[in-house]
């Protein structure tokens with residue numbers, strides 16, 4: 154199968170997100186200012202002994218409070234030390250203190266924020282949130298005073314404790330970013346492909362939250378330097394260490410006799426803080442505002458139903474000699490809300506015979522997606538499969554299995570093809586990485602074998618230049634190609650059951666036909682059992698052996714495709730088919746209105 158012209162890459166020349174961020178930073182004068190100040194501070198810290206006019210510890214009391222001169226460009230302090238040299242020697246100590254505070258806050262805030270955001274609403278999230286609130290409610294200065302009283306003066310200890318007090322700030326940022334990414338479809342897709350939680354957090358999620366983390370680190374470094382200077386200025390810090398803060402303290406004593414002595418450390422602290430804040434702002438703009446979270450494509454909106462039975466009843470099903478691969482019995486799904494529990498799927502029964510394709514059709518909001526998500530074990534938070542429901546794979550009740558056991562089935566035994574291809578691929582990673590990671594994790598292939606297999610799969614799903622697509626980012630390929638990539642990913646571990654949720658709705662009409670051809674070929678080739686959600690009776694006729702019609706959370710008719718399409722027994726099915734044959738406005742509104750405009754025969 155050849156890839157159609159419509160699938161030419163959107164723009165192979167498009168830059169990655171990292172390139173875009175870098176380009177924006179290069180054009181931003183604030184970033185230049187920050188880079189310059191940081192460069193100077195780092196160079197001064199490293200080269201201090203070489204560039205300082207006088208050795209560390211040098212002083213000459215006879216020149217106490219001496220004025221600026223060629224030998225002492227910034228003058229001398231009360232102890233007769235050269236102020237410029239002192240400022241230079243104080244720089245690495247000040248940086249060291251700042252790094253301790255930022256490092257400690259990151260070490261606590263990042264892992265706890267990641268875990269809390271990922272396990273949204275669970276006990277870990279609740280406990281860490283409570284601790285973060287508590288830390289934020291306690292004034293840091295009080296804690297620092299108590300620590301000073303108990304342990305004595307220590308720059309490292311002070312800044313370490315301040316890092317703990319700062320950690321809720323980074324925790325909150327990471328938690329919010331993680332919980333936003335957690336709901337993305339590509340994270341579900343990675344889960345369905347069998348990746349462990351650690352791998353998902355370490356790759357897909359950390360990659361997205363690193364932007365907010367870098368920005369937050371920039372602001373926190375300013376805060377840490379200012380706090381350190383404040384502590385030393387108040388005399389709470391260590392007197393043995395020379396920092397910009399301790400110079401502030403000394404300079405303040407001479408504020409009336411020689412105000413310039415407080416000016417230099419103030420300038421150093423002020424410049425560093427300004428650079429850090431401006432750098433943080435430049436980074437915020439360069440990373441851009443986060444895109445609004447894409448919602449799961451589910452909706453309770455009802456559509457233009459013009460006909461239907463008040464009391465749905467299930468019409469007879471067709472017999473099939475093949476063994477039952479997936480059996481759903483009395484499936485009821487509910488959502489918790491303020492008034493208790495709302496049931497959205499009411500006792501669905503389905504049998505899916507091995508090696509056959511079952512089409513699930515129905516109006517928007519009829520419960521199709523909830524049904525397949527419950528098979529995958531991926532109901533959104535708040536959704537529950539209610540007591541008494543059974544979902545059996547090869548006779549084994551999945552509802553009796555633990556979450557970890559159900560995860561084991563994903564990828565190898567049950568695979569999923571989502572509706573919107575592009576949002577199900579992580580924009581931060583190349584296609585090759587996204588294909589070969591599950592192959593390594595689930596099948597245990599070596600890196601080289603996983604790459605070979607990925608290229609074979611891309612070739613098998615009709616991609617003409619597998620190597621180029623393997624090396625591309627998702628934004629560099631078209632929607633049709635992305636759907637082929639997802640199909641390649643879904644079949645990569647040779648699952649027995651393939652669940653596809655309107656796999657062609659988001660595609661152009663020419664590409665739809667090709668993807669349907671591909672699915673049919675793969676299903677026959679691998680003898681896969683397939684559960685296909687669709688709005689399109691044309692797709693049902695083309696691909697499915699059996700069809701089940703859903704309405705208002707119930708199956709109103711099911712049977713073999715020929716029988717149901719030729720002589721539908723339920724008035725609702727007749728209305729759906731009638732609308733299609735008479736070319737009436739669609740009774741079932743597709744989730745993406747654009748699809749009807751593309752000329753798809755939606756009923």
Ligand SMILES: Nc1ncnc2c1ncn2[C@@H]1O[C@H](COP(=O)(O)OP(=O)(O)OP(=O)(O)O)[C@@H](O)[C@H]1O
Pocket residue numbers: 450451452453454488497515516517518519520521522523524533535536744
């Ligand atoms: N997160 C949720 N919270 C509460 N109710 C929900 C949630 N998701 C779906 N529902 C409800 O469950 C019902 C079935 O939704 P479902 O997404 O399964 O419909 P669908 O048949 O797949 O429709 P569509 O084709 O538009 O996706 C709807 O009434 C919907 O409002």
